[in-house]
Structure formats: C-alpha cells, structure tokens
Amino acid sequence: MNNGGELAVWDARPNPVPEFGFFRKQDELMIMLPEVSKLHEIFDMFVMFGKDAGADASRISLSDMADCLRSMGVNLSDQWLAARLDEQMHRRQALGLLGAPVSQRVSFELVLSLYCQLADRNEGPSSEEVMSALRTLDPNNTGKLSCTELRRLLISMGERLEESEVIGLLDRVSDIDGNVQYEKLVLDMFGMDGGSEETRNQAKIYLQAIGRNAIDMDMAKRDEFIDALRRADPLNSGYIELPRLLTLVNRRRKCFTLDELQVLTEGMEDTKYCRGINYRRFLRSIMNE
CATH class of the missing domain: 1.10.238.10 (EF-hand)
Structure with missing residues (x-):
C-alpha cells in the first residue's frame, strides 16, 4: 500500500535504500529508522517512570532530560544543557510561542535535537x-x-x-x-560516546523529515492531520481543494479563515491542472517556517 505516496521506495540493489520524503508519520519513520526507534524506547522509559497525574503522556519531565540524554549514550554538563534550553526559549520567543506558561515537559523531538548536537561536539578528548x-x-x-x-x-x-x-x-x-x-x-x-555514526545519521534524517518546528508541536496531531489528508486524497494526487483543506486544518478548533489560509498557501496552487493546493508543501511550510 502506498500510504500517501511517500513511503519507502526500494531499488533493486543488494542493499536497497529507502527514500525519505517529508510526508510521513512518526511510526512510519521509526520503522525505517530502527536506531531512532531504539532512542525512542529509552525516551519512553522516562515517560513511563516520570509520569505525573494529568501530565502529557508523550513527553518527559524537564528534570529528567539530562538523565535521558546520558542513557542515550551522550555525556553533558548541566551548564551545557541550561545554555541549550535558553537558546530554545529565545527561539520560541522569536516565533511568538511564549504567550502561555513554559511547559515543564519536553518532547522526544527536542531531546533528539539535543542528542544530535551533543553527538556532533568535538570538545574534549575521546x-x-x-x-x-x-x-x-x-x-x-x-x-x-x-x-x-x-x-x-x-x-x-x-x-x-x-x-x-x-x-x-x-x-x-x-x-x-x-x-x-x-x-x-x-x-x-x-557510554556509546555519542552513539554510532549510523545512529547519529538516522537521528538527523528523522529530524529533517519531520521539520524544525516539531520540537514545539504535538506529533500525534501532526500524524492525525496526515491521515486526514490521505483520506481526503484517495487517488494520491498530492493536491486538495482549498475549502477542503480549510476544513481539515480547523477540524479540532477554528485556526484560520479562508482568507488567512489563502495567504499561507500562496504559490502552492496547481495552476496547470487546477487540482487545488499541494498539501505536502503546506505541511512542510507549517513544520519548518
């Protein structure tokens, strides 16, 4: 089954390599990137043992982040982690995401982004x-x-x-x-001294595939949106009419007006065949801009 036209495409070479597109759900990426799946299992252990009443079941406590990263095989100082979290705060402020209180729980995607930064560091001896x-x-x-x-x-x-x-x-x-x-x-x-090169490469592929803004987003909602888009496009054309896209975007609560969505999707229209909006480009824009 194609599942939206961007699942693995395999060639005939002895060791086929999957093509990584942008339009994939988290569980699909985990299957294609088994080293990332192993890191997620470590993350899930901290979710399980650090769960508080009413806490987001997909995130870990901020206080557990350093131990989680060390369990993944990278070493860090509290000073380094504090500096990186401060950078994230400035990033969120620049994006206008600080209207609500700062969450004390963090996503797998944020932890993985810090894992990649730590694994790439060259300071200190081996x-x-x-x-x-x-x-x-x-x-x-x-x-x-x-x-x-x-x-x-x-x-x-x-x-x-x-x-x-x-x-x-x-x-x-x-x-x-x-x-x-x-x-x-x-x-x-x-530990693993930052993990194997293959683990680091797969972690970077995963982060690139889901987009920069994933560290601030609910991945379950992103995956639900992908499912809804696939159902709305059974022929896998890659396009959807603007009113239909508006309905899917506002399926939980009203986020955009038709005029606002037109501005956001400017340049994404299929002007040749008039099939509507390229919804993969729209998702990529949401997750990266």
Missing part, C-alpha cells in the same frame, strides 16, 4: 585518550586510581563534566579506600 592518560598514572597496572587523581584529570576535560558532577560521580563509584576502577568508570562515562 574515551581512548582518557583511558590512555589514566593508565600512565597506574604504572603497576592495578586498574585502580585514587579519587584525588581522577578528580584532577576529569575536571581538566573541559565542558564534558563540571567539577560538581565529577565529585558526585566519584563519590558513587569509589570503594572504601577511596579508589576507583577507572576502566569501568571511563566506559560508563562515555
């Missing part, structure tokens, strides 16, 4: 470099170092960990003598 440096402090190859030595080295890593985080981390893993098994510590700290 796990191999840190391990090598620690081994030089362990000439007898005991596999252990004192908390004092580890604290000094880890704090020197720049933005990867702040001093308060280093102290808290070492307090949790040190033994009764104040020593730490540093190889296990480094493996736990770096």
Whole structure:
C-alpha cells in the first residue's frame, strides 16, 4: 500500500535504500529508522517512570532530560544543557510561542535535537585518550586510581563534566579506600560516546523529515492531520481543494479563515491542472517556517 505516496521506495540493489520524503508519520519513520526507534524506547522509559497525574503522556519531565540524554549514550554538563534550553526559549520567543506558561515537559523531538548536537561536539578528548592518560598514572597496572587523581584529570576535560558532577560521580563509584576502577568508570562515562555514526545519521534524517518546528508541536496531531489528508486524497494526487483543506486544518478548533489560509498557501496552487493546493508543501511550510 502506498500510504500517501511517500513511503519507502526500494531499488533493486543488494542493499536497497529507502527514500525519505517529508510526508510521513512518526511510526512510519521509526520503522525505517530502527536506531531512532531504539532512542525512542529509552525516551519512553522516562515517560513511563516520570509520569505525573494529568501530565502529557508523550513527553518527559524537564528534570529528567539530562538523565535521558546520558542513557542515550551522550555525556553533558548541566551548564551545557541550561545554555541549550535558553537558546530554545529565545527561539520560541522569536516565533511568538511564549504567550502561555513554559511547559515543564519536553518532547522526544527536542531531546533528539539535543542528542544530535551533543553527538556532533568535538570538545574534549575521546574515551581512548582518557583511558590512555589514566593508565600512565597506574604504572603497576592495578586498574585502580585514587579519587584525588581522577578528580584532577576529569575536571581538566573541559565542558564534558563540571567539577560538581565529577565529585558526585566519584563519590558513587569509589570503594572504601577511596579508589576507583577507572576502566569501568571511563566506559560508563562515555557510554556509546555519542552513539554510532549510523545512529547519529538516522537521528538527523528523522529530524529533517519531520521539520524544525516539531520540537514545539504535538506529533500525534501532526500524524492525525496526515491521515486526514490521505483520506481526503484517495487517488494520491498530492493536491486538495482549498475549502477542503480549510476544513481539515480547523477540524479540532477554528485556526484560520479562508482568507488567512489563502495567504499561507500562496504559490502552492496547481495552476496547470487546477487540482487545488499541494498539501505536502503546506505541511512542510507549517513544520519548518
């Protein structure tokens, strides 16, 4: 089944590659991007265990975001996260989205966008470099170092960990003598070290496919809109008459007048065959502009 004309198109090569269009629902993208689906499973764990009465069941608490990102395999400081959230606040303000109180729950798409930023960061040494440096402090190859030595080295890593985080981390893993098994510590700290390259690539494809504004939107409503458009266009022409589009846009509550929708869809009309509005272009505009 075509499902709107933009599901995977497979070629005849030994390892066919799906074509990623814009007009896809979240569950369709998860099937095509299994690494993103794994990240979503991690996110869902925080949804499940951090659920409050009346809370949005598709989002996690703002206070759980750092732990969720670390569970996905990236390391971050509280300072870095605070700076990124501040950037999002300025972005929302520029878009005029701050009329309502700021939500204390965040979407998977926002978490994934931060995941991609963290995975792309080049500051600080790699796990191999840190391990090598620690081994030089362990000439007898005991596999252990004192908390004092580890604290000094880890704090020197720049933005990867702040001093308060280093102290808290070492307090949790040190033994009764104040020593730490540093190889296990480094493996736990770096985790997947930002995930595999394939995971990062799939995460970026997903974000590109759904659009920049998805981090502020209800993806379930977006998917419902896609379903409604597909039903309204059973022949998969890719076009819909403007009055019909207005009905679908205002199906839950009145959002636009006909005149306002005409302005928003300017240049999206099929002037050659008079089939109406290119609704995929309209959705792309909503999700990106």
